[in-house]
Amino acid sequence: MRPTTEDAVPATGTEPSPNLWRNRAFNLLWTSQCLSDLGSAMANLALPLLVLQMTGSPTRAGLVGTTGLLAGMVCRLPAGIVADRFDRRRLMVVCDALRIVAFAVLGVAVLADAASLAMVLVLVVVNAAANAVFSTAEHAAVRNLVRPGQLSDAVARNEARSYGTQLAGPQLGGLLFGLGRSLPFLGNALSYLLSLAALLAIREPMQEPRDKAVAGPSGRAAGAEGVRFVLGNPFLRALLLIAAPLNMAFTGMLFAIIVSLQRSGTSSYLVGLASTIFAVGGLLGALAAPSLQRRLRLPTLILVLSWATAVLMAGSALLSTSVLAAVPLAAAVFLGPTANAALFGYQAAITPDHLQGRVFSVIILAATSAAALAPVLAGLLLDRVSSTAALMVFALIVGIAAVTATFSSGIRSMSTGT
Incomplete structure (x- = not known):
């Protein structure tokens, strides 16, 4: 599918963009979500720690994370339908209100020593569903x-x-x-309260006017519309075949590196440092993204990212028992934010407003669902082969994705504008 409006042109990164820092509405939303994301990151660390203290069971602590991931995946496609069907501002307000109540209740329960595993699991499901709807509505x-x-x-x-x-x-x-123990949860409730206040301060409309003719079908038919749009675009369709193994490999590599370091007797501080190095690579890449995407077209970005990641992951595999293994992986993730920015900018530009939520949900679900299997695959490999061989498997997966990208007619279709 070829972009036919002026909106699609800047998304390819070929023209300079205006100064985003002067956009009051976006900056209000962005700042509020910085605080909200910070609160979520605090709670995501604290939740398994709380369950571990309450039950003494690592398995039950792991159940919390798995429940959240599964709930998020189940809610992803319905979230797209809801974000396209209802007023997006109201949806985000409702999501923030639910999360304020949920985390405030948990925080008070922890203070009163009345928290239970069942309460935590209910909170995790509610939070995952609200996150899926909020993030989809925000992107749309x-x-x-x-x-x-x-x-x-x-x-x-x-x-x-x-x-x-x-x-x-x-x-x-x-x-x-x-x-x-209650402070991370009460702090997260406060972050959502600040998010809610910022949302209410945004006066600009968050979607185009709706009427019954534009709103289209509901239920499964509505979800199918988003799937058809993605599969009907040769570039987006080809990209899903590349994004899924890339995301899976990044998740599996980071997990395998952490386990390998622990098994080799590396200190907890250095194991944590490996994750920090990885995150620094992504942050630096995100800061460089606006400049990079004006210099590289999206198809070129995908090819460079795929091949560079395959080579750098192979380098990480050779350093599997050293914290230095995180350095090539951080270098690999450096181009990821640029590719994501260009991709979702392109997607937002070519997608009709009434389909934004559903198309975004389809892309996210297809691109990330395989990543949920990565820790299991990494664990199985580490139980049977050496750390270096296990990590090389993920480098090979990315190598296959790179070959697919190189010869994909869908990727070439964007380069040629067909």
Whole structure:
């Protein structure tokens, strides 16, 4: 599918974009979500720690994370339908209100020593569902808050927000949990309250006017519309075949490196440093994304990212028992935010407003669902082969994706504009 409007042009990164820092509405949303994401990162670290203290069972602590991932995946496609069917601002307000109540209740329960595993699991499901709806509605709303030339830069800013909060949130969450077990959860409730206040301060519309003719079908038919749009675009269709193994490999590599370091007797501090190095690579990449995407077209970015990642992951595999293994992996993730910014800028530009939520949900679900299997695959490999061989498997997976990208007619279709 070829972009036919002026909106699609800037998303390819070929023209300079206006100054996004002067956009009041987007900056309100972005700042509020920085605080919200920071609170989420704190709570995500504190939740398994709380369950471990309550039950003494690592398995039950792991159940919390698995429940959240599964709930998020189940809710992803319905979230796209809801974000396209209802008012996006109201949806985000409702999601924030639910999360404020949920984490405030848990925080008070922890203070009163009345928290239970069942309460935590219910909170995790509610939070995952609210996160899926909120993030989808937020992404769908961005096109209505920024100028066409700001789309890719806006996505890049969101990428930087994500990596930045990943760096600071867990450390802050661990500190607060040590001071008082309820503090990370009450702090997260406060972050959602600030998010809610910022949302209410945004006056600009977050979607185009709706009527019954544009709204289209509901239920399964509505979800199918988003799937058809993605599969009907040769570039997006080809990209899913590449994004899924890339995301799976990054998740599996990071997990395998951490386990390998632990098995080799590396100190906990250095094991944590490996994750920090990885996050720093993503943050630096997100900060460089606006400049890089104006110099490289999206198809070129995908090819460079795929081949560079395959080579760098192979380098990480050779350093599997050293914290230095995280350095090539951080270098590999450096181009990821640029590719994401250009991709979702392109997607937002070519997708009709009434399909934004569903198309985004389809892409995210297809691109990330395989990543849920990565820790299991990494664990099985580490039980049967050496650390170096296990990590090489993920490098090979990315190598196959790179070959697919190189010969894909769908990727070439964007380069030629067909």
